[in-house]
Amino acid sequence: MQTVADDYQDIRDAVRALCAEFPDEYHRKIDEARGYPEEFVEALTRAGWMAALIPEEYGGSGLGLTEASVIMEEINRAGGNSGACHGQMYNMNTLIRHGSEEQRQTYLPRIASGELRLQSMGVTEPTTGTDTTKIKTTAVRTGDKYVINGQKVWISRVQHSDLMILLARTTPLAEVRKKSEGLSLFLVDIKQATQSGMTVRPILNMVNHETNELFFDNLEIPAENLIGEEGQGFKYLLTGLNAERALIAAECIGDGYWFIDRVTKYAGERVVFGRPIGQNQGVQFPIAEAFIEVEAANLMRYEACRLFDQGKACGAQANMAKYLAAKASWEAANACIQFHGGFGFACEYDVERKFRETRLYQVAPISTNLILSYVAEHILGLPRSF
Ligand SMILES: Cc1cc2nc3c(=O)[nH]c(=O)nc-3n(C[C@H](O)[C@H](O)[C@H](O)COP(=O)(O)OP(=O)(O)OC[C@H]3O[C@@H](n4cnc5c(N)ncnc54)[C@H](O)[C@@H]3O)c2cc1C
Numbered sequence: 001m002q003t004v005a006d007d008y009q010d011i012r013d014a015v016r017a018l019c020a021e022f023p024d025e026y027h028r029k030i031d032e033a034r035g036y037p038e039e040f041v042e043a044l045t046r047a048g049w050m051a052a053l054i055p056e057e058y059g060g061s062g063l064g065l066t067e068a069s070v071i072m073e074e075i076n077r078a079g080g081n082s083g084a085c086h087g088q089m090y091n092m093n094t095l096i097r098h099g100s101e102e103q104r105q106t107y108l109p110r111i112a113s114g115e116l117r118l119q120s121m122g123v124t125e126p127t128t129g130t131d132t133t134k135i136k137t138t139a140v141r142t143g144d145k146y147v148i149n150g151q152k153v154w155i156s157r158v159q160h161s162d163l164m165i166l167l168a169r170t171t172p173l174a175e176v177r178k179k180s181e182g183l184s185l186f187l188v189d190i191k192q193a194t195q196s197g198m199t200v201r202p203i204l205n206m207v208n209h210e211t212n213e214l215f216f217d218n219l220e221i222p223a224e225n226l227i228g229e230e231g232q233g234f235k236y237l238l239t240g241l242n243a244e245r246a247l248i249a250a251e252c253i254g255d256g257y258w259f260i261d262r263v264t265k266y267a268g269e270r271v272v273f274g275r276p277i278g279q280n281q282g283v284q285f286p287i288a289e290a291f292i293e294v295e296a297a298n299l300m301r302y303e304a305c306r307l308f309d310q311g312k313a314c315g316a317q318a319n320m321a322k323y324l325a326a327k328a329s330w331e332a333a334n335a336c337i338q339f340h341g342g343f344g345f346a347c348e349y350d351v352e353r354k355f356r357e358t359r360l361y362q363v364a365p366i367s368t369n370l371i372l373s374y375v376a377e378h379i380l381g382l383p384r385s386f
Pocket residue numbers: 120121122123124128129130131153154155156157205209211360363364365366367368369370373386
């Protein structure tokens with residue numbers, strides 16, 4: 001059930017048809033084995049969905065963020081988890097918008113064909129957390145190379161990607177006018193890096209999500225792998241982060257509709273005290289409330305994507321869409337697990353898996369508190385709190 005209409009039914013139908021080949025059992029088994037949905041991501045790649053944002057001249061389909069968000073939404077709505085592959089979507093914009101023509105020519109056609117994957121982005125560090133401009137990983141230029149030293153944490157899909165976009169400090173914090181200056185983005189060849197100074201240590205976590213600690217010990221990368229201008233990386237990163245927030249909002253919306261579809265069906269069928277549990281208003285209302293919130297979040301997602309696709313500022317909308325969608329999907333998850341009673345905890349119903357998966361989005365890629373603080377300061381004009 002959905003009342004928010006859009007013009008993307010063709011995309012929805014095609015992605016749904018592909019997802020139908022990977023039913024609940026597939027995702028459940030991958031989750032149980034803590035595996036990676038390799039066949040699923042491969043099928044998405046072969047069908048061209050992972051190259052949606054790549055311009056046609058580089059072998060992609062030249063679609064916008066709106067369409068990309070519909071693809072991600074449909075994966076989650078079908079019971080899958082876009083977290084296995086969404087990195088390619090939000091990283092792509094950084095390369096397309098800020099990479100050089102040479103970088104675009106070198107990488108985009110190979111990413112579009114599926115030969116290379118650009119699934120990882122290395123920003124977060126263990127000692128600085130959300131305070132990104134304080135990161136301690138450094139990149140020092142020596143001749144035609146940059147030498148990287150430092151540490152990252154929670155860097156996802158490194159083991160299933162060929163390329164990573166890495167944020168490092170190129171000018172010490174003490175020497176810049178604004179703390180957001182002096183940070184740079186680099187394109188890192190992951191396989192090469194693991195053989196010459198980058199160590200990857202997996203982090204087991206609550207969700208079946210491949211994520212890692214990274215250690216850089218004099219990793220040398222070619223100077224030509226710098227994205228855009230040295231020192232401007234933080235600005236470029238924000239474009240990617242706005243895309244990431246809008247895409248994750250769409251994934252939460254997909255989750256939200258999944259939870260509501262499942263719980264509505266279950267509540268209509270499960271008979272206790274001689275009537276369907278869904279006949280009780282105590283059961284109906286939390287489901288109806290979550291549905292309303294998912295639909296409202298959906299509208300804000302379209303607004304964020306629309307502005308992004310028009311090249312307009314969309315920080316406020318992308319953050320608010322992510323906030324609303326993550327909250328709505330969590331409300332829907334709670335209603336879904338609650339009204340499945342004990343069965344909500346049985347793995348074969350998939351509710352507990354999706355419940356764990358959608359919970360992540362209250363924390364990553366940006367926590368709810370940080371969105372509230374962004375809105376308070378940048379939109380409402382309240383005094384800066386940190
Ligand atoms: C499964 C997973 C995958 C991830 N993948 C990636 C990835 O691929 N690449 C990457 O770079 N990062 C990744 N992350 C990191 C993620 O973006 C961070 O965990 C997230 O941004 C929060 O940062 P933190 O964990 O350092 O929390 P902290 O910054 O330590 O914050 C901890 C808590 O304190 C709150 N808090 C902090 N400061 C304030 C304040 N001023 N006011 C109010 N509340 C505050 C926060 O809201 C948060 O709830 C991933 C994380 C997870 C869990």
